[in-house]
Amino acid sequence: MTLTIGEQAPDFEAETTEGTIRFHEWLDGSWAVLFSHPRDFTPVCTTELGYMASIKPEFDKRGVKIIGLSVDPVENHARWAEDIAETQGTAPNYPMIGDKDFTVAKLYGMLPAEVAGDPTQRTPAQNATVRNVFVIGPDKQIKLVLVYPMTTGRNFDEVLRVIDSLQLTANHKVATPAQWKQGDDVIIAGSVSDDQAKEIWPDGWAAPRPYIRIVPQPQ
Incomplete structure (x- = not known):
């Protein structure tokens, strides 16, 4: 089953490059990004x-933990990290899950329940669906x-932008419009009546339509 927004992120125990973790304990009340690799x-x-x-410092500033996943054993992750450092200039500085029994990939709906066997004998194409980004509150x-094809690199600047929106809208009764970025105007949430809005925004708002009520971003 594919996970949807609003569902609880499944808990699991897994070996990572930073030791064994229990996922919900590792979250420890923080925001988190789990991103997977085939x-x-x-x-x-x-x-x-x-x-x-x-x-990663940008995620740290927002109180967001990062964790990666690949259906390879942890010892392979360590060797891959050397390649990443040499070719990209920065080695992973966050834990990487070794999902060699496919437990997490299955829990998060990225691989079918019947997948089994030696992960190192599977091709990346067989795991093509293990290219997701989950933001967890x-x-x-x-x-x-977010689900990406193997041929399209992910835009993690966009993930940061979405996290800014999620954190803002979790604390204020607003929504963010298309192409919004930090500091731009926002929209009063549809769940807020005009009477309620007048209490929160006594100076009023711009309204090109009655259902589009624009105000400055709350600080």
């Missing part, structure tokens, strides 16, 4: 892991699901 030593994923490592609920 196999180690794949070209597009190599660039993604390196870029994610280079912008402090309440352990799924807030975002």
